[in-house]
Amino acid sequence: MQDLSVKASEALKACFVTIGKNKGTLKKNAPPSNTLAYAAWQGAMMSINPFKVSIFGSIMMTEEQREIMQLVTQAFDMTKGAKAFDRDRCALERLGVW
DSSP states (O other): OOOOOHHHHHHHHTTBOOSSTTTTSBOSSOOOTTSHHHHHHHHHHHHHOGGGOOHHHHHTOOHHHHHHHHHHHHHHHTSTTGGGGOHHHHHHHHHTOO
16 A cells, blocks of 8 residues: 555554454444544545445544545555455455445
């Protein structure tokens, strides 16, 4: 991925599953909405699976959260194979409905 700011990198790290069989994929649900991790998760989903993005959550973000969301979205848009980070998208692609 492209170089992210330190805050964006830390926020994005909090969005990934760290243990279990799904380790290394994005968490199924968004982190709490008052965190930077929420913005990073929304940004990643904007690129990978836009059906999971909360429009209301995006509207209510702080300026810092919006900046993080934009950085993460750009990074995921430029990364080949990023769609593999979302289990739901992978399952839909296996079924042939995406």
